[in-house]
Amino acid sequence: xxxxxxxxxxxxxxxxxxxxxxxxxxxxxxxxxxxxxxxxxxxxxxxxxxxxxxxxxxxxxxxxxxxxxxxxxxxxxxxxxxxxxxxxxxxxxxxxxxxxxxxxxxxxxxxxxxxxxxxxxxxxxxxxxxxxxxxxxxxxxxxxxxxxxxxxxxxxxxxxxxxxxxxxxxxxxxxxxxxxxxxxxxxxxxxxxxxxxxxxxxxxxxxxxxxxx
Amino acid sequence: xxxxxxxxxxxxxxxxxxxxxxxxxxxxxxxxxxxxxxxxxxxxxxxxxxxxxxxxxxxxxxxxxxxxxxxxxxxxxxxxxxxxxxxxxxxxxxxxxxxxxxxxxxxxxxxxxxxxxxxxxxxxxxxxxxxxxxxxxxxxxxxxxxxxxxxxxxxxxxxxxxxxxxxxxxxxxxxxxx
Numbered sequence: 001x002x003x004x005x006x007x008x009x010x011x012x013x014x015x016x017x018x019x020x021x022x023x024x025x026x027x028x029x030x031x032x033x034x035x036x037x038x039x040x041x042x043x044x045x046x047x048x049x050x051x052x053x054x055x056x057x058x059x060x061x062x063x064x065x066x067x068x069x070x071x072x073x074x075x076x077x078x079x080x081x082x083x084x085x086x087x088x089x090x091x092x093x094x095x096x097x098x099x100x101x102x103x104x105x106x107x108x109x110x111x112x113x114x115x116x117x118x119x120x121x122x123x124x125x126x127x128x129x130x131x132x133x134x135x136x137x138x139x140x141x142x143x144x145x146x147x148x149x150x151x152x153x154x155x156x157x158x159x160x161x162x163x164x165x166x167x168x169x170x171x172x173x174x175x176x177x178x179x180x181x182x183x184x185x186x187x188x189x190x191x192x193x194x195x196x197x198x199x200x201x202x203x204x205x206x207x208x209x210x211x212x213x
Numbered sequence: 214x215x216x217x218x219x220x221x222x223x224x225x226x227x228x229x230x231x232x233x234x235x236x237x238x239x240x241x242x243x244x245x246x247x248x249x250x251x252x253x254x255x256x257x258x259x260x261x262x263x264x265x266x267x268x269x270x271x272x273x274x275x276x277x278x279x280x281x282x283x284x285x286x287x288x289x290x291x292x293x294x295x296x297x298x299x300x301x302x303x304x305x306x307x308x309x310x311x312x313x314x315x316x317x318x319x320x321x322x323x324x325x326x327x328x329x330x331x332x333x334x335x336x337x338x339x340x341x342x343x344x345x346x347x348x349x350x351x352x353x354x355x356x357x358x359x360x361x362x363x364x365x366x367x368x369x370x371x372x373x374x375x376x377x378x379x380x381x382x383x384x385x386x387x388x389x390x391x
Contacts, residue, residue: 006266007240010273016231021277083278085291153275155295212299213275 022152026079029148030071030171033141037175040137047178059183062105066188067177069098070196071170078145078167081160082152088159099189106185121184127191130180134195135202137172138165142203149211161207162200169199222285229276240269243289250293260305268296335382343378346371 018024041047054060077089110118124130145164154160173192182188221242228236247265255261271292279288336344342364349360350371361368 001266003244003262003266003269006269007237007244010240010269011233011237013273014228014231014233014236017229017277019281025277083280083288084275084295085287153271153278153292153295155291 022082023079025148025151026075026082026145029144030075030141030167033144033168034171034175036140036144037137037172038178040140041175041179045133045179048181050181051178057183060177062102062185063177063180063188063192064174066098066102067170067173067192067196070095071167071174073098074163074167074170078149078160078163081156081163082149082154084153084155086154086156089163092163099193102185102189106189109185118186121186122190124182124184124187124191126180126182127187130176130182130187130191131195131198134169134173134176134192135198137176138168138195138199141168141171142199142206146206146210150213153213154211157208157211158204159207160211162204164207164211165200165203166196168203169196172196172199218284218286221289222281225276225279225285226281229279229281240272243272244269246289247293250290251297254297260300263305264293264297264300267300268293271296339378339381342366343374343381346374347378350375 048054073091073094077092080086080089080091109121113121142164145168146161149160149164173196176192176195182191221239224235224239224242228239244265247268248261251261251264252258255264272289275292279285336348339347346360346364349355349363350357355363357368357371361371364371
């Protein structure tokens with residue numbers, strides 16, 4: 001086919017594109033993946049029995065604020081990275097804020113506890129399943145983000161994959177908070193973060209393979 | 214380039230809003246830009262037409278990723294570069310050695326590309342000194358000074374040998390179309 005003919009047929013196909021198409025696409029994918037994760041949590045491990053009571057307390061919202069703010073920062077960075085030629089998004093540095101805040105609460109809680117309680121704060125009762133459940137719950141969210149990335153045009157595949165993993169992990173951790181009974185900031189900072197980090201690493205590893213367009 | 218970029222940008226934005234005439238003008242305008250971009254980087258001139266068409270299609274299907282508040286040129290050439298690397302990765306074209314190096318460094322493409330260029334094979338066909346200094350400077354990460362010390366030759370000798378050796382490899386790659 002001659003280039004002129006190609007241009008003609010492409011021009012005929014030029015339907016209008018929404019101004020915020022990328023943001024809308026990423027948000028929709030994130031929402032759809034998170035809803036799927038939610039269904040899996042309910043089906044697999046169930047919501048915490050004291051959920052209604054828990055939402056009245058501060059530790060639930062500390063966990064929510066930590067994971068949800070990380071998810072928002074990561075999702076925004078991901079929306080940058082699905083465009084060609086994107087550089088490392090500076091806004092990723094914002095992720096330091098929730099980590100620092102939670103770290104502050106963690107130090108405060110640990111300092112006020114007797115040594116025996118400190119171990120309980122750090123390990124809780126579910127540390128060994130928390131981190132990989134979060135990574136598992138991140139899978140459908142990552143899949144949704146990967147599908148939307150392939151409709152767009154990331155050119156830095158490992159970084160886009162890593163940030164997608166980060167987004168998926170943080171969103172999955174938010175959903176996981178509906179099941180998890182732990183309340184200590186130390187537990188949150190260590191094991192939730194470890195789950196998110198696992199999802200990030202896996203996402204980066206798979207990026208070059210899965211995000212190609 | 215800035216004034217031209219504003220023109221292209223205006224055409225692209227109009228196209229994004231559904232103006233087919235402006236969009237056609239944009240696509241026609243970028244053809245010579247893409248040809249010039251590829252001519253300097255791609256070994257075989259027969260590949261040019263294919264690459265230009267592939268990139269036009271990519272520009273069209275991924276046009277939602279263009280940020281209207283940013284310049285058009287960098288976006289266009291980011292797409293062009295990605296398509297070029299992708300074709301190279303799949304063995305469809307050969308590129309200049311500089312681009313190959315860039316593609317090797319580029320995230321995520323290292324594994325598939327190093328399979329394409331059989332570095333050991335290429336170095337084996339070179340003379341002893343050229344192969345040794347290229348291996349030292351490019352593969353082992355030694356500096357020119359360190360290589361000169363190791364080989365017992367002057368630094369300018371190292372540089373000339375690397376240059377001549379790479380040139381031979383480039384000619385061989387281009388000719389073989391591997």
